[in-house]
Amino acid sequence: MINQFYKDMLSGRSVIRELSEYATERGKEIGYENVFDFSLGNPSVSAPDAYNKEIIRLHETADSMSLHGYSPSPGNPEARAAIAASLKKRFGLDYETKHIFMATGAAGAIAHAVRAVTKPGDEVLTFAPFFPEYGPYINHTGAKLKVVPPDTESFQIDFGAFESMLTENVAAVLINTPNNPSGAVYSSDTMKKLAQIMYDKQKEYGHSIFLISDEPYREILFAGAERVYPSAFYDNSLSCYSFSKSLSLPGERIGYVAVNPAAEDADILVIIMTQISRGIGHNCPASSVQQAVMKCLDLTADMSVYETNMNILYDALVRLGFKVVKPGGTFYIFPKALEDDASAFCMKARDYDLILVPADNFGCPGYFRMAYCIDTEKVRRSVPVFERFVKEQYTNA
């Protein structure tokens, strides 16, 4: 019998995906170059040559069994060792191979991390604005996602709201910095306060509360932003990483969970994740991709375009009177709409072929997200269109 729970989900389509599909269709009518499509967070720069060269070298020279054979359940041991060493060097935590679990991108990493440190019925807190996929990511494990309202002044954390929601039922706190959709980067002050509250509550409740840190945008950090590694602030922490953005490899599905060596059961958490894999059909990222990525840990794609685009858009938005927090990283910007109903605002923008995503289901109504991982030339061309849109729709002159 068809599972009704999943069947019912078909009616709740993703707004982002619908807008993206609209943009594609509209592009067929008027030329895609004339559609200012800020809907999708799809990296627009090329993967580093070194990655492609390493894949070619492996397929020209490596033994078939060692290249294409099964990886052990937690991942290729050399890849895990290289990642542990790289993280240790950069962030000072004593990672060893046993702390690294290879995963199919951040989604795969979170699927394992959440199951490892929660049980069905537990609550997982996250902070608005948040990536809407956290809903199914968390709720399908049997745990329950609860969203702490946003601090819209800075997109750091509303600690009053956080403390009141951090009840005994909370088993984990999920953060995402640099943040999708706000582009905000948590400061070390924010991380210290967050950690202190969680340490206090662990003590008060007599059980562990894990920090799950979703970090696909770790390497997209703009001038002036502080480099903060969340796991360095809190012992019971799991870093979920993806190479999707840093190496522009989103389709290759490669990332990891790094278990803080000081965490409870740190020595067996990765083995616990291998048990989780057996039930959810995950058996490591592709063996060849693991082997190539481990040679590219100190590289990134050329991501300077994202900062260039951010500055163009930020300046234009400020000039046009938008309330907007300057992003510290990612390839998103998150302004307040010019009317209370962000969906109505985005529908009006669509008439100008500006494809903007209303933030209602990011937990932050009244705001909208722009993904500027597109050509700079197109970002520039969008500015006068934005000006015309605002003038015609929101200026009573």
Added chain:
Amino acid sequence: MINQFYKDMLSGRSVIRELSEYATERGKEIGYENVFDFSLGNPSVSAPDAYNKEIIRLHETADSMSLHGYSPSPGNPEARAAIAASLKKRFGLDYETKHIFMATGAAGAIAHAVRAVTKPGDEVLTFAPFFPEYGPYINHTGAKLKVVPPDTESFQIDFGAFESMLTENVAAVLINTPNNPSGAVYSSDTMKKLAQIMYDKQKEYGHSIFLISDEPYREILFAGAERVYPSAFYDNSLSCYSFSKSLSLPGERIGYVAVNPAAEDADILVIIMTQISRGIGHNCPASSVQQAVMKCLDLTADMSVYETNMNILYDALVRLGFKVVKPGGTFYIFPKALEDDASAFCMKARDYDLILVPADNFGCPGYFRMAYCIDTEKVRRSVPVFERFVKEQYTNA
């Protein structure tokens, strides 16, 4: 809080994995060439050159975004179309792109197929002997695996036992032909009977009962065995395939679910699977691997070695007095042990450096499995060792 359910699983280690690790350790003492390791079903032949060449070509010439960018949730549309066309041509079912869901090997395929057509609490039947991983594969979805006792005469199906277990609570039947561990291939007579009983019970109970067909060994078929495509016998069927064995790419994690076009909700089952993906952290196989495999659909690795090895072992086992059904495919053979306790039998064999897997947790006590995906030369050398073992331990001369 660490999830106790998964933590408790750590004590229940896989017998196969333990034996394989023993073989590796023993190999360090006496040289691995002297350990007759029949424990693991890891393909031993090379991937076809055409696969490696296509990966190299893609990484030399393809646009980075189209090669490494996100695949749509159900998989690369060209790969899906190519697979649909290939299956249609070979097996005569009217597959279209919409019926193909790309998955990370058969494990990923089953994880989606089971969730799509069962709900927590439903029963899933399978037939002994069976691949022990079916336990976590099924039970972690919330459904319950029930095992129909074996027909040890032919390793086809004990239909009496099947009918009595096919109650109203059963939502799906999981088969695996060619079979791990028996090597048996279901005949078309077996498939016809199975389908008829399932059609009758669907009618009687007034609800669908899905056939989930796990087919990683589809292409390893020996002389004399009938080529049977299970989905051709039953409308409500999902074929779960992996390229792990046919292209010798187990580590690359690539396979699919093919939804029978005549199945209930056939037009939306793949979309339902994309919803399932959101909760279990699956987001397609690697994009580059999908693109390379779609050019290799009519190829296989050179798998003739498996049949050569099977014949050597089958002849030797028969000569030594074992009760054994001749395999029609796979790289497994499944003889009856020479004493009731197969674990004791395999422990004695271990003293001769023969690494055999007792079949207690394959649902068939008293039998053992040999995986002969190893060099033919080593298979040949194992025969006199087997002879000595049997003579010294089981011949009262």
